[in-house]
Amino acid sequence: MNENKPRVLSSSERKIRVVEQLGMPPGTAANRLRKLVLFNQLQKHRENICVRCDGTIETSDDLSIEHIKPWENRDSDLFWDLDNIAFSHRKCNVVHVNHGGGSRKVIAPEGQSWCFYCRTFKLVEQFTVHSMRWNGVSEECRDCKSKRNALRDRRKVSRFSDIGSPGACQASGEGSISLKPLQFLH
Numbered sequence: 001m002n003e004n005k006p007r008v009l010s011s012s013e014r015k016i017r018v019v020e021q022l023g024m025p026p027g028t029a030a031n032r033l034r035k036l037v038l039f040n041q042l043q044k045h046r047e048n049i050c051v052r053c054d055g056t057i058e059t060s061d062d063l064s065i066e067h068i069k070p071w072e073n074r075d076s077d078l079f080w081d082l083d084n085i086a087f088s089h090r091k092c093n094v095v096h097v098n099h100g101g102g103s104r105k106v107i108a109p110e111g112q113s114w115c116f117y118c119r120t121f122k123l124v125e126q127f128t129v130h131s132m133r134w135n136g137v138s139e140e141c142r143d144c145k146s147k148r149n150a151l152r153d154r155r156k157v158s159r160f161s162d163i164g165s166p167g168a169c170q171a172s173g174e175g176s177i178s179l180k181p182l183q184f185l186h
């Protein structure tokens with residue numbers, strides 16, 4: 001007699017059905033959807049630009065999100081700071097340097113320093129002075145810094161015009177790309 005009564009699925013049964021329907025676990029699907037929504041918004045605001053190569057990011061699959069300044073073991077605010085988020089092509093966000101042992105020190109040739117942003121060795125003169133850092137210069141080269149500042153200014157402008165609110169304008173000039181991409185968006 002119970003056959004016509006709709007049966008309530010257990011949560012594991014429901015999960016199996018969702019996996020069958022979407023072809024992936026619900027968590028993966030939710031992450032993918034979030035990324036799709038984000039990419040769509042970036043496209044709308046013409047911010048789907050790769051910070052590394054300046055090229056257009058064409059699909060959400062190709063979008064990689066990362067923290068500019070590393071937050072781990074430093075400052076949890078950096079994790080949530082939207083000014084500390086950068087977008088790039090996945091292919092451009094490949095870790096080129098094995099800095100080993102969790103240390104962020106990259107040993108550069110004499111007179112040069114590593115830019116965590118464009119990921120190349122450049123002459124020390126091409127960096128701003130940063131007395132707090134172990135090698136005395138900033139983690140990102142002057143070119144990258146001004147590029148990033150320009151992008152941030154543009155974002156502020158688009159926040160102004162689109163939402164009509166100035167948004168958060170705290171700006172600290174310096175920073176560098178963390179070598180760790182945001183795991184959950186990959």
Ligand SMILES: [Zn+2]
Pocket residue numbers: 050051052053054055088089092
């Ligand atoms: Zn790129």
Ligand SMILES: [Zn+2]
Pocket residue numbers: 115116117118119120140141142143144145
């Ligand atoms: Zn650079």
